[in-house]
Amino acid sequence: MSSMESLAQLEVLCEKLYNSRDSAERAHAESTLKCFSENSDYISQCQYILDNASTPYALMLASTSLVKQVSDRSLSLQLRLDIRNYVMNYLAARGPKLQNFVTISLIQLACRITKFGWFDDDRFREIFKEATDFLALASQDHYLIGLKILNFLVMEMNQANSAMPLTLHRKIATSFKDQFLLQIFQISLTSLHQLKSEVPDELRRVPISLALRCLSFDFVGSPVDESSEEFGTVQLPASWRPLLQDPSTVQIFFDYYKVNDTSVSKEALECLVRLASVRRSLFVEDPARSQFLSHLMSGTREILQTGQGLADHGNYHEFCRLLGRFKVNYQLSELLNVEFYGEWLGLVAEFTTKSLLSWQWASNSVYYLLSLWSRLVTSVPYLKGDTPSLLDETVPKITEGFITSRINSVQASFADNSPDPDNPLENAESLQDQLESLPYLCRFKYESCSLFIINIMEPLLQAYTARSRLPASGDAAELSVIEGQIAWMVHIIAAILKIRQTVGCSQDSQELFDAELAARVLQLINITDTGVHAQRYQEISKQRLDRAILIFVQNFRRSYVGDQAMHASKV
Template sequence: MENLAQLEALCERLYNSQDSAERAHAENTLKCFSVNTDYISQCQYILENALTPYALMLASSSLLKQVTDHSLALNLRLDIWSYIFNYLATRGPKLQPFVTASLIQLLCRVTKFGWFDDERFRDVVKESANFLSQGTSEHYAIGLKILNQLVSEMNQPNPGLPSTHHRRVACSFRDQSLFQIFQMSLTSLRHLQSDVASRLQELALSLAHKCLSFDFVGTSIDESSEEFGTVQIPSSWRPLLEDSSTLQIFFDYYSITKAPLSKEALECLVRLASVRRSLFVNDAARSKFLAHLMTGTKEILQSGQGLADHDNYHEYCRLLGRFRVNYQLSELVNVEGYSDWIRLVAEFTLKSLLSWQWASSSVYYLLGLWSRLVSSVPYLKGDAPSLLDEFVPKITESFLTSRFNSVQVGFPDDLSENPLDNVELLQDQLDCFPYLCRFQYESSGSYIINMMEPVLQSYTEKARLQTCDKNDLSIIEAKLTWVVHIIAAILKIKQCTGCSMESQEVLDAELSARVLQLINVTDSGLHSQRYGEVSKQRLDRAILTFFQHFRKSYVGDQAMHSSKLYARLSELLGLHDHLLLLNVIVGKIATNLKCYTESEQVIDHTLSLFLELASGYMTGKLLLKLDTVKFIIANHTREHFPFLEEYRCSRSRTTFYYTIGWLIFMEDSPIKFKSSMEPLLQVFVSLESTPDAVFRTDAVKYALIGLMRDLRGIAMATNSRRTYGLLFDWLYPAHMPLILKGITHWTDTPEVTTPLLKFMAEFVLNKAQRLTFDSSSPNGILLFREVSKLIVAYGTRILSLPNPADIYAFKYKGIWISLTILARGLKELGTLGWT
């Protein structure tokens, strides 16, 4: 007993001490209980005799680790299993909740690991049911907790269990026990419906939700994802789901409980609404189930109960969103009461759009529902009206109006606060919304133009001023940003069914013309002095997005040469073909690269668009005809493109030179290659003439970093023996000594060594068989010799340096890249000329 008292004191320090050294000492002293199997009997003694909950927690957690990490004898595991059940039955109601939870986890882990070892482990459901029939609420709670933990344990992999064995156990459990547990959850819900003990109701709802969320087919569903697809409930569950009381119990619980219980009821309904269509024996059964869902959701809309709670609101939007996934429009319109349901959903959507601050993360599901409905209209048969013509234009206009209203609030420049900077949320909304626009494109297109033109006019007028209110301009630019994003999204779906009609192409031209007019204004007058403003950067990123989608639909490789679009653009702006349009795009790219010196986001987005254009076969050829592109290829220096000098944008240089390399090598001219490399040659000459005494200056450092990033971009663009040979001959032997000098002088500076080593890793990568030299050529041996010198020079120096706090960035990363270089070199020994 004296030893037990000492142990309890140690456990108290382990779980409660604020002193880390004291906790570490306690942990080290008590480690034997979870590591040494001889201490299992000691854990049982502690459970029997300890007075403090922390000692009980130690015994339980130690046994859990023993069961998970060691292959214990079957009889021992059965003894533990039986003991824990009896322990919970006799002492469970008086235990601290965290101790109970740990013991239940131990019980379920033993059950799972022994599922195929002995039939007695499979009696876990029957044993748990005994707790539900013992009459006390404490035992009832323990029974529900065991079943909750059991379903969770069976549904998730364990470190101590191979994944294949886990799946076999999960499938066996699904077939033998899960349905029974789900029935028990429903029975409990009905039994507890009038019970004021919300804790029991919560456990019963949680159990039902866990059963419905089970990974029925072993697809390892990512529960962090909002979209989980169809729930593959087994056919044996059919009678229970076709019973209307099953669905109704969750609607009832939503109405009689408050959050978070009501949210759990909605989560169960979301799962039930996602049940696979083939579960139902015929169309009549499925229609009855759908009608029940529609009636239940309609009653919630009519009463508005619970929707003032944000979590309920969000989950209810998810529930409505499931109608678009699992049911066809033709099924919905044939349900009695459809007209009332669709009207209420439309009103709910309109209110949600007006409450954009509160409901912004939920609107995605509503827009998804409406986009799916309008996409199904062409396939709708029969006389039943869909009523979408009446409601969709209102939703479209409300969305546009709400976006304009949102900018009046004046968000801070913090990227996490402004909706235009929440890329995922913006993408979610703009993925669905264009389908609504194109459904009644003439009216929605006119509405967009009517909203945009006064704002564009105001923006044009302010360009002529000397100064202007900064906040006023930010609001105007935010409105324009929203419109440009919306137009870009509309163009993005141009290739979808029904969107390529000539009348729609004319409307595409009308909307695109407004954005192209805006481009003429953004870089003129007062606005040409505002590249440091966040609101202008957002607008320019939206314009780049517009160009990306416009190009895919109307310029180059996959695009149709649409006479209707270009005929209308010719009338409006004089742009009669895609070469002229491409010139506008490249002009904006060049302007961004010249004027943005500190916005890494805008530079990266601009270069991404430039690379897309250059790497397209047809658009790449067209680019070479443009004077602006010829200028960029010939004058890629910091004087013309100041972002090259900005260190925070130095990573963007690789993409810039990758693009330039694409364009250079497309011309297939050694003379053109050498002339285009002249700016880089000047950097080489300058660094090579720098004396060793001043080679460790910041000027040399930044020049070397930039040069290595540039060379890596050029090397990435070489995709054939011919183009690689041009770069190799240009670098070797003249400039290789500088690379070796750089690594030897700057070994202790990862800012320099990382880009240098990454360039070399790219240079020795034999993609597309580009490193295939002639059999009589010594180049392979010479290259391997240079690589060896570099690795030896870096390796001998970096290993001798002391280890700093951030050892990965300082040492490990460089060593990893060096090993990558060596591996690539060794892999291609034959290619490099070794036999």
Template sequence: MNQPNPGLPSTHHRRVACSFRDNLLRQIFQISLTSLNQLKNDVASRLQELALSLALKCLSFDFVGTSIDESSEEFETVQIPSSWRPLLEDSSTLQIFFDYYVITKAPLSKEALECLVRLASVRRSLFTNDGTRSKFLAHLMTGTKEILQTGQGLADHDNYHEYCRLLGRFRVNCLLSELVNVEGYSDWIQLVAEFTLKSLQSWQWASSSVYYLLGLWSRLVTSVPYLKGDAPSLLDEFVPKITEGFITSRFNSVQAGFPDDPSENPLDNVELLQDQLDCFPHLCRFQYESSGFYIINIMEPILQSYTEIVRLQTFANSELSIIEAKLTWIVHIIAVILKIKQSTGCSVEAQEVLDAELSARVLQLINITDSGLHSQRYGELSKQRLDRAILIFFQHFRRSYVGDQAVHSSKQLYARLSELLGLHDHLLLLNVIVGKIATNLKCYTESEEVIDHTLSLFLELASGYMTGKLLLKLDTVKFMIANHTREHFCFLEEDRCSRSRTTFYYTIGWLIFMEDSPLKFRSSMQPLLQVFLSLESTLDSMFRADTVKYALVGLMRDLRGIAMATSSRKSYGLLFDWLYPAHMPLLLKGITHWTDTPEVTTPLLKFMAEFVLNKAQRLTFDSSSPNGILLFREVSKLLVAYGTRILSLPNPADIYAYKYKGIWISLTILTRALAGNYVNFGVFELYGDRALSDALDIALKMTLSIPLADVLAFQKLTKAYFSFLEVLFSNHMSFILNLDTATFTHIVGSLESALKGLDSNISSQCASAVDNLAAFYFNNITMGEAPTSPAAINLARHIADCPTLFPQILKTLVELVLFEECSNQWSLSRPILSLILISEQIFTDLKAQILASQPADQQQRLAACFDKLMADVTRSLDSKNRDKFTQNLTVFRHEFRVK
């Protein structure tokens, strides 16, 4: 039921599904209910199982076509049609599933609960009025209460999980004001609270199910401000206990010990951690004073123990790991509390003071995490988890309390932090954050996760306009900008952290360019200049040494980061003048000596791909400057050096890593250089310079060395290949047309193959390339007199040698538009017009073919549709005529597809 047929377009599937829903589904659901009632006494029968399964299928139907994936647990409301209203308002419908939960055993009892989960999620507007909805809600509450009172079936883990989901559905569709007015609410909420506390105590049993329960309590407490009337919610009594129960359960889990398998420990599993903590801040802030001081009271003795360990020479590793794990949980909890700033229980001022109290404890912890015995533990997983929690705390604290607006609106927080720690403004606090960032970068060499997380925070601070300016005032940041070497930052030594260097230098570059000083730029680049000078002075005979390899790879990653940070003409100009012409020969030397080693060539080519990218029009040179041409010459030399050598090497087992990856980056470099609009390419031919010809020749050779099946099999290679072809057909048509006919037809054939692909961006690029080719033929051959230019003569020869080329592409395009779901119809319409205008006979033949493939009784109507397609379209390719054709095509497609 509602399973997609891969052979049909999704719109057709949706039409069938809607028709089935409107005409048959309700009756089928009615049959399942009747069967369930009749089979109630037929214990453990196969028919019971089938009837329950059928009911679940009906309730799981994708009623509004939002998703065909019915296995997902995460859905909001179930959009049951209004015609089902009598069934849902009949109390026996709900009751039959509660009955089946009681009389069956797992897995049938779980299916009964699944049906109840979906019924609990039906849209509010389905019910006739508030009275009928209240009766339905009361019935759900009574049923769930009885399960809690008896505990029946909850010893089965699947039942338990599904029952937690059922309670969780109350948060999606029910308001607190509705719940409190239902008779028996106080008993129900008390039982749910007791059940939640038991679930928290049984953390090993219920870890994945607790999320639904916490979600329910979170929704209830956020609804309290909107609660009217005198009916007591009783949340004041239960929520603090649940808050405390959650924290206790985390500590118990730590005490019991997790294996060091990241999939098992929630502190390593980020998704599970988010699930567990997402709802928690609302619970804490509901009774913030009591929750806040509870957290402080349990943290203080642990923090005290951790502080005392600093002075010891040795300490039992297992005990210290448990202390660190408990502190990690508390820091995560405080971080997530700071993430939101709403509170129902106290004033904004009181809330800020409590935020300061909690933050102060984390800041105290930060003062000792890198001292004494703790400074020897960077290789320990528990220490790494703690430092990652501290980084998350910094991220949430910064978003809430750092910045001009935040300081003015957070006076109470900074006043209290000043009393506790002497931190009276956000510059001092920023200094603490940057101090921790610098310490992590200096001390961590074994954990990529900590390094990457640290660099992510550093970049976030540097790229913020306000925080970036503030960072430049700090001595720590000034030191980092001037001394970004491996002597000061040990992670730069580590090969495993090599990729992180780009982010580090992107951030350093961002800060350098923010100062807008050529003098500061040159002094800041001194560490990189020393690496350049060292490599440039290395003899050719020594250039294949490992030390050279690691230095060259590091330098390329560093330079790429700096290049990424140049976002203006001025900052790019500083980097360009620093590199060219003095240091460009090293890149060529690196490529020629290390062609067979992708560890070296990949970062080098990726740097060049970034360096030639004209983002934000940063590559804009003065009108009298030859820099654009000089840069392209360097690109050409590099590509020719790499291409000629890589093509001469035998194919290795891992051909993508060793050949294709370098080739697609090379194509990206050339595509960006050709499309960057900073080179007048006519200059090369005019002055007999072969830089352009050589670059295009080697790029073509590299593309032709890859079988088309492989081009289409690797996503990044596919993207680079067709981006390159789009630029060639747009700006370098004569190069394409000067090729021999076999190569030309291979390239155009590859465009047709990709038109049929699933990626709309790539098919749009191919459509653009085909349109440029067809438009060239139309303007120079169809509409012109005898072709005179060499390019036009070549194209006429190619088409004469391969007369089926254009008809085949037109057929592919028309069939795509008529029979497929294409999100890029506008792009596909452009080449269709160009191809029709080349030869209307081709179009007439295609029309006859398509009509012949349709049912006989439809052919007359469809022929009329075809006739309208060219209405008011003239024989020209001006934009007005193209737009008219596109409009006609949209109408044509719609009318053609009407059954």
């Protein structure tokens, strides 16, 4: 490319590549321009484009082509160093004037070169110092670029690349973690403190995102399943201990949660979720761990009191995840020792009850709350001391609230009797999530809970029996609702029978309550194939009910009949 005329033609092609709605036109542009990313002879021309092009799409082509070139790992060391130095100088000189997507692409290029050359030459590691130099400049734009460089550097180091052997990736990630990650996290915290005053939203988003990337780093070389929302303990190195014991570290994220920008508040909560998941052994002394826990509980207590930010679904979901982490990482006795435990527990119970009433909006979030309560009640037998756990008063209300919400959900949403893949009665995975914690809650105060279930089940059975004697031309929608409600009750009973434990009462009494609940389902089985019900096998609600009965039979057999049943049972 030797003339501005050919550069203008290239800019037209780039415009078509990124913006054209004509797929054939885009394909032609891509075919014509792919030489820039496949042939190393075009690297110098990419630099020419960056120096002289006037459209952001041409700059984007040059940058993305260079990313692909350096990912090939066949370029000479000197050439890679030259590209690295050129890009960093380019960002310093022209970065503030570039379109954001071009800036991001160039930063990704610098970070990719850095990672792929990490063990080849120490000069690649100078990117950390150069990024901090950006932060030291007076320009707000340069400050933002410096934070973005660190942000994408952490992401690049933490992310495996198909062009790099996994063992090499892990060695580089470990080296980077040991040498720079703590310093970068400290920079994110410093930036968060400095930017608490009135600044553009983007300036707040980048440091909170950087902090989240640091806390989400793969510290032990076993990445979390990306398809899962759950993760285990965050294995922070011991060198991070002083930073976490500083109360301002936790507080800054609670402060940023109060920011009106929901993307900032959600990421602040995500950071808190990870802080709440930090390995227990990081705190050598119990007082330090207790202080850390107290600070987390105090912050969540304030959110529960004010309800600030919880109208946003993303915030709501992350807050439920945060509450769910308390019993995963801390013992019930540690929670009890917090001065305001009683107030906190009451607020969480009230929040859970409201969430259950808002099941349509919070259905995916309630799982974390129920998980918290189930872990609390299963810890009660191991609790030492005389301090009351206060669970006797709160758990039955939550259990009843959940069961009631399931019954109401049928009336509200599923009366049309049409297939719905999102309906838990048709989605085994969703059903498992919703019922996983329930047996532990029910068996905690099993006598009152079983009576509550029976009091719901009996009228439904009576209504279902009465409908079997009526002509098929009756109100089909009403019958579908009844079948849906009974299906939920059968699933709930099946879930309870699947988990056998003795908490709060003897095994004999638990088995007696099991028998009372099972008797209602066995009574139901005698009705489902009689009268008008025998003509409804094609109805969705009837199929849902039949599936629920099959699951009940499987669980009942496993607990009381099969080879693995507890043969000492008197039932």
